[in-house]
Amino acid sequence: MLENEEPSICEEKNYNTLFRKFYEPVTKYIYYKCGNLHQAEDIAQNVFIKLWNLCATVTFSKAKSYIYTACNNLFLNEVAHQKVVLKHQKTVTDHTNYESPDFLIETEEFRVKLKAAINALAIREREVFLLSRIDNKTYKEIAEITGLTVKAIERRMSKALKELRAALGKEIKI
Amino acid sequence: MKNYDTDDTFLGRWIAGELSEGERIAFEKTDAFKQYTIINKEATLLEGPTIDTEAALLKVKSQIQHKATKPKTVINLWYRIAAAAVIIISAGFFLNSSKTYTTAIGETQTITLADGSIVNLNTNSSLTHKRFLWNSNKEVILSGEGYFTVKKGNGFKVNTSKGTVSVLGTEFNIKDRTLFQVKCYKGKVRLNTNDNAYTLTKGMQVTIKNKATEETIFTEQKPSWKSGISTFKDTPIHIVLEELSLYFPISFNTKNINTTRLFTGNFNHNDIETALKTTLLPMGISYKKSEKENNYILTE
Numbered sequence: 269m270l271e272n273e274e275p276s277i278c279e280e281k282n283y284n285t286l287f288r289k290f291y292e293p294v295t296k297y298i299y300y301k302c303g304n305l306h307q308a309e310d311i312a313q314n315v316f317i318k319l320w321n322l323c324a325t326v327t328f329s330k331a332k333s334y335i336y337t338a339c340n341n342l343f344l345n346e347v348a349h350q351k352v353v354l355k356h357q358k359t360v361t362d363h364t365n366y367e368s369p370d371f372l373i374e375t376e377e378f379r380v381k382l383k384a385a386i387n388a389l390a391i392r393e394r395e396v397f398l399l400s401r402i403d404n405k406t407y408k409e410i411a412e413i414t415g416l417t418v419k420a421i422e423r424r425m426s427k428a429l430k431e432l433r434a435a436l437g438k439e440i441k442i
Numbered sequence: 443m444k445n446y447d448t449d450d451t452f453l454g455r456w457i458a459g460e461l462s463e464g465e466r467i468a469f470e471k472t473d474a475f476k477q478y479t480i481i482n483k484e485a486t487l488l489e490g491p492t493i494d495t496e497a498a499l500l501k502v503k504s505q506i507q508h509k510a511t512k513p514k515t516v517i518n519l520w521y522r523i524a525a526a527a528v529i530i531i532s533a534g535f536f537l538n539s540s541k542t543y544t545t546a547i548g549e550t551q552t553i554t555l556a557d558g559s560i561v562n563l564n565t566n567s568s569l570t571h572k573r574f575l576w577n578s579n580k581e582v583i584l585s586g587e588g589y590f591t592v593k594k595g596n597g598f599k600v601n602t603s604k605g606t607v608s609v610l611g612t613e614f615n616i617k618d619r620t621l622f623q624v625k626c627y628k629g630k631v632r633l634n635t636n637d638n639a640y641t642l643t644k645g646m647q648v649t650i651k652n653k654a655t656e657e658t659i660f661t662e663q664k665p666s667w668k669s670g671i672s673t674f675k676d677t678p679i680h681i682v683l684e685e686l687s688l689y690f691p692i693s694f695n696t697k698n699i700n701t702t703r704l705f706t707g708n709f710n711h712n713d714i715e716t717a718l719k720t721t722l723l724p725m726g727i728s729y730k731k732s733e734k735e736n737n738y739i740l741t742e
Contacts, residue, residue, distance in 0.1 A: 284499065292493045305491045313502050320506045382484050400457065401485040407458055422454030426446075429453040432481050433474065440477045 277331060278323035286331050287316060293403060294339050297413060300398040301343055301391050311342045336413050378439050385435035393428040396421055446474060457482065537574045544568040545586075547691045548711065550667075555582070559598065562589040564617075564667050565711075566688045587617040589665055592629075604650055605635035614642070615665045620684055622650040627664060666708065673708040682721055690714045695739045699727055 275282040291312055298308035315338040319326060326334050386394060399405045399413070407421040414421070446452045446469055455461050456469065456478070469475050545551050545563050553561045553569060556576050563569055567586020572579070580598045592598045594611035604622045607614070612629025624633050626642035633640045633648055640648050640657065649656045666673040672685050680701035683694050689711045705725060709717040722729055722740070729738045 287499050287502070288495055291495045291498055295493050295498075296490045299491050305493075308491075309493070309498060313498060313505075316502050317506050320502075378480075379484060382481065383488075386485070386488075397485070398488075398490070401482070402488050402490045407454070419451065422451035422458070425454035425457055426450055426452055429457070429478060429481065430447075432485075433477050436481060437474075437477050440480055 274328040276323065277319065277326060277328060282328060283320060283323065286319070286328070286335075290332060290335050291316065294335050296403060297336070297395065297399060298339050298343050300395045300402075303387070311339050314342060315339050333412075337415070340414075374439075378436070381436055381439060382432070385432050388435065389428055389431060393424050393431065396424040397428040397432075400425060445469065446472070446478075453478065539573045540570050541573045542568055542570040547687075548689050555580075557598075558593045560591040562591075562668060564588060564688075584616055585618055587615070587619065587667070589613070589615045589627075589668060605633055608632045608634070619688070620651075621681055624648050625660060625665065667711070670711045671708050672711070675706050676704045677706070679703050679705050679725060679727075685709075686717060686721065690717065692736045692738060693734075694729075695732060695737060698739070698741045700742070 277283050277286065294315075295305075295308050295312040298311050299305050302308060312335075315335055318338060319331065319335065322334075386397065389397065395414070396410055399410050400407070405413070407418045407425070410416075410421050411418045416424075444452065445465075446456070452461070452465070452469075456466070461469065543551055543553050543563060545565055545567050547566050549565060551563045553563060555561065555571065557580060559580075561569055561582070564587035567584070567588060569588060570583040571581065581601060582599070583601045585603065588600075590600065590609070591613045592609045592611060598609040600607040600609070600616060602616060602618045602622070604618060607616055607624055609631050610629065612631055613627040614629075614631045615623075615625045615627065617623040617625075624631065624640075624642060625647040626644055628644055631642050633642065635650070635655070638655065640655075642648060645659050645661065647658055647660050649658065662673075672682075672689070674682055674685075678701060679699070680696070682705045683696065683701070686709065687693055692714070703725065705721065707720065707724060709720050711717070718729060718738070727740050727742055729740050731737070732739045
């Protein structure tokens, strides 16, 4: 038997590590699906409470997969789905400029429409799109979270982009 | 060659920077490329929600029992079992809780039960039934006197101190005082006492007095108390006095009279003076108030 066993989640120190590492991303992941931050936090907190109760049976390396799967399952049981409320980063917006002869778009108006279009995406495309674009997750990570293949993520990402262009293409005059 | 429109992973691979050189160069020449570039650029400027991980950790910690040692977990489990038991038991009590209607002296009350049956509760009486699920077991407990108008339907039962009266769509009066009496005004009722069973149809009554049971008939159409009158026929005076003290908040000092003498007549529930006169004077009994409140001394 190997000496270097995995750290036990039943030890508070290790539990805290997992919490600090995964609470925020998993909450965001659920938020991108349901659009209700309060609900997303509730789901994530319930899962972490369960994780504590199951600390003896879930190994440290399996914790991430457990957390995401359990959150996803809890989400599926929740009924109320709302719109995702997203904000543009205030700091960066000022540096963006499309006043080049190539692109003529009304930035503020365009952003409002972009958010509406993202909300109009199906949940499975929206979650992939936002995990990639906002949380900078690689397709491999997203595949791991959602339990899909990288190929499927590429397809969902492509579909999301196509739908966004279909909704917004006429706003961007070239 | 497949392009962004025909290849369903193309745009996804473009975002990830995984297009081949040829694919990329061809794509960058299209107008669609420019639109996708703006959409992508704007999307990456979006922000997710702000999440306070430390506050959430505190919240979660407050909800979980600290210390993860095995025995503690076992105890927690027992706590949980105990808590569940408390909830189940209290839910049981709650579901089993009962509702009681009580009338004070001189008061009557009309009660409509869940199945539409009506109970006219006479003075100084009470009626109790289960608050929930009563329809599955239509039992009521009566003490005192009540007139029952029972809707057709099975299993209506009245429990009294002397026995159970079971019903099938009928009207009847139960009086459970010193004198116990069931009178059937309509339909059919059954009286089960500890040692006997009686079936009563319209106009029949069973009277239990000092353990002696008597089956007789009567002619009145409804109990006289419902018209505000108490009627007696060859009734010992102590029963009449008891009846008086049920309708009026009074008591009697009877040590100077013979309470076994029989009285025939009635009294009205409206007025105490008239009631005393109509019952006591024909018997040659005089009465006067004693020093005790609401107490009358009777003399022959």
